[in-house]
Amino acid sequence: MPSRLAAPPAHAGGPAFSPLYQQIKALLTREMQSGAWKPGQAIPSEHDLAQRYKVSQGTVRKAIDALAAENLVQRRQGKGTFVASHVEAQSQYRFLRLTPDQAQAAARTGGRSTTGAAGMARQLMGCQRQRAPADVARALGLKGSDAVVRLRRLLLAAAQPVVYDDIWLPGSLFKGLSAERVESYKGPMYGLFESQFGVHMVRAEEKIRAVAADTDSAGLLAIPVGAPLLSVERLSFTYQDRPVELRRGLYRTENFHYRNALA
Amino acid sequence: MPSRLAAPPAHAGGPAFSPLYQQIKALLTREMQSGAWKPGQAIPSEHDLAQRYKVSQGTVRKAIDALAAENLVQRRQGKGTFVASHVEAQSQYRFLRLTPDQAQAAARTGGRSTTGAAGMARQLMGCQRQRAPADVARALGLKGSDAVVRLRRLLLAAAQPVVYDDIWLPGSLFKGLSAERVESYKGPMYGLFESQFGVHMVRAEEKIRAVAADTDSAGLLAIPVGAPLLSVERLSFTYQDRPVELRRGLYRTENFHYRNALA
DNA sequence: ACGCATTTGTTCGTATGTATT
DNA sequence: TAATACATACGAACAAATGCG
Numbered sequence: 001m002p003s004r005l006a007a008p009p010a011h012a013g014g015p016a017f018s019p020l021y022q023q024i025k026a027l028l029t030r031e032m033q034s035g036a037w038k039p040g041q042a043i044p045s046e047h048d049l050a051q052r053y054k055v056s057q058g059t060v061r062k063a064i065d066a067l068a069a070e071n072l073v074q075r076r077q078g079k080g081t082f083v084a085s086h087v088e089a090q091s092q093y094r095f096l097r098l099t100p101d102q103a104q105a106a107a108r109t110g111g112r113s114t115t116g117a118a119g120m121a122r123q124l125m126g127c128q129r130q131r132a133p134a135d136v137a138r139a140l141g142l143k144g145s146d147a148v149v150r151l152r153r154l155l156l157a158a159a160q161p162v163v164y165d166d167i168w169l170p171g172s173l174f175k176g177l178s179a180e181r182v183e184s185y186k187g188p189m190y191g192l193f194e195s196q197f198g199v200h201m202v203r204a205e206e207k208i209r210a211v212a213a214d215t216d217s218a219g220l221l222a223i224p225v226g227a228p229l230l231s232v233e234r235l236s237f238t239y240q241d242r243p244v245e246l247r248r249g250l251y252r253t254e255n256f257h258y259r260n261a262l263a
Numbered sequence: 264m265p266s267r268l269a270a271p272p273a274h275a276g277g278p279a280f281s282p283l284y285q286q287i288k289a290l291l292t293r294e295m296q297s298g299a300w301k302p303g304q305a306i307p308s309e310h311d312l313a314q315r316y317k318v319s320q321g322t323v324r325k326a327i328d329a330l331a332a333e334n335l336v337q338r339r340q341g342k343g344t345f346v347a348s349h350v351e352a353q354s355q356y357r358f359l360r361l362t363p364d365q366a367q368a369a370a371r372t373g374g375r376s377t378t379g380a381a382g383m384a385r386q387l388m389g390c391q392r393q394r395a396p397a398d399v400a401r402a403l404g405l406k407g408s409d410a411v412v413r414l415r416r417l418l419l420a421a422a423q424p425v426v427y428d429d430i431w432l433p434g435s436l437f438k439g440l441s442a443e444r445v446e447s448y449k450g451p452m453y454g455l456f457e458s459q460f461g462v463h464m465v466r467a468e469e470k471i472r473a474v475a476a477d478t479d480s481a482g483l484l485a486i487p488v489g490a491p492l493l494s495v496e497r498l499s500f501t502y503q504d505r506p507v508e509l510r511r512g513l514y515r516t517e518n519f520h521y522r523n524a525l526a
Numbered sequence: 527a528c529g530c531a532t533t534t535g536t537t538c539g540t541a542t543g544t545a546t547t
Numbered sequence: 548t549a550a551t552a553c554a555t556a557c558g559a560a561c562a563a564a565t566g567c568g
Contacts, residue, residue, distance in 0.1 A: 318556080341564030342566085
């Protein structure tokens with residue numbers, strides 16, 4: 001009997017059991033999901049957790065290693081293990097891959113792209129509540145009758161528009177979200193979601209295309225109709241792979257590029 | 264005295280030492296780089312390596328774990344640990360992110376995108392040797408007088424051109440590369456490089472933009488001049504972060520998209 | 527079909543090193 | 548300096564997957 005905690009049912013298809021450290025990992029994840037351990041805060045020490053769950057410290061360590069590999073937590077020698085946060089400087093703009101062309105790539109040297117595409121000016125173009133369009137509802141796992149928040153904004157570099165974002169969020173999770181709250185918040189959008197609404201983005205999937213600017217986007221981004229734009233459709237997930245944001249971005253890439261690392 | 268193998272010098276800037284398992288990792292990497300352990304082959308067992316290097320099995324294990332995390336090797340329970348290979352079915356087209364739009368995304372379920380953008384027809388448009396242009400030489404770390412191989416090709420889906428690739432390789436590493444060798448090889452380009460020239464691609468960096476088709480690319484890809492195209496500039500590295508390929512790709516994204524996972 | 531040897535995977539325990547406060 | 552927390556290293560035992568006789 002390999003499991004001493006919650007033994008998963010032995011139904012066909014799924015594994016009849018899972019290693020102890022994965023069960024511990026699931027328990028730790030649940031603590032974060034429930035909000036008991038909040039982003040930026042330290043979780044209990046390995047020694048502490050080992051006692052709490054009656055397992056060896058090495059097993060807790062392996063569970064935490066797995067969480068760290070998925071960027072759910074961050075280990076800091078001598079200090080502790082911290083729940084990942086989009087508010088902290090280290091992991092701010094973690095999901096933003098747009099980079100100025102002339103940014104000296106300190107890519108592999110561990111140099112967090114200090115320049116990045118951060119520090120761009122924000123301009124909110126709209127914040128409305130409405131019923132979810134069919135495609136948005138499908139992506140977010142909502143019913144067509146459910147409410148969503150739609151948020152549109154521009155990012156500008158040197159007074160030039162570079163990014164237009166069209167963001168859709170489940171209304172039930174973002175109750176008091178308003179234009180004022182967005183505009184008054186300093187720092188990345190995901191920091192706002194996390195600190196004000198308790199929704200922490202864990203991972204995302206993007207679909208990228210080249211498209212021609214239509215009249216709307218051309219106007220917003222100050223380019224000719226038909227000019228090429230990078231279209232980035234992002235679906236973001238919180239804990240337990242629950243989709244909580246659909247973001248459609250249009251990027252001008254004359255002076256910026258989307259950087260990606262393949263391994 | 265933490266190091267029992269090669270103790271790195273304690274010069275300023277670099278760490279005065281490195282953990283044992285990292286030293287083991289470096290030794291293992293050197294075996295692969297030298298060609299002593301070839302892609303697809305099994306490396307010695309953990310027990311074997313532990314004896315060879317006079318360290319514990321756990322230390323070898325941690326070294327191999329690190330290599331596996333970087334996709335340099337692949338572990339298979341009960342069988343052994345194998346040098347990663349672009350020839351094998353599992354990791355074929357590892358660097359290809361272009362996906363048909365209607366491919367049912369088995370993304371997280373572990374389902375290797377069987378559909379993928381594999382199975383596309385290839386059409387070689389040229390294979391020449393020449394002196395390296397300045398920008399290519401800079402990217403590959405060559406002198407302007409060095410020879411390079413330039414390779415151009417189309418990828419077609421349903422008889423429609425989808426991808427145009429312009430590939431630059433250091434001439435010194437790819438001596439007998441010819442159009443015939445490329446056309447007769449079945450399987451991915453990186454499989455050819457690996458099996459025929461002993462150059463294994465370990466990782467890559469990509470810069471992605473939206474561009475308008477010029478007359479050349481419009482003709483090649485059968486689209487109007489000015490149509491939007493995804494421009495993907497890829498720099499690929501072999502062991503020790505040595506750049507060995509510059510690839511400029513243009514993708515039609517009407518029916519395909521570039522998929523990316525953020526974590 | 528069965529058992530056995532091999533290899534990686536999991537779990538435990540202990541000791542020591544390094545970073546932080 | 549001391550206490551705390553993560554990081555490294557060792558050793559041991561058993562489990563699970565594989566392949567072979």
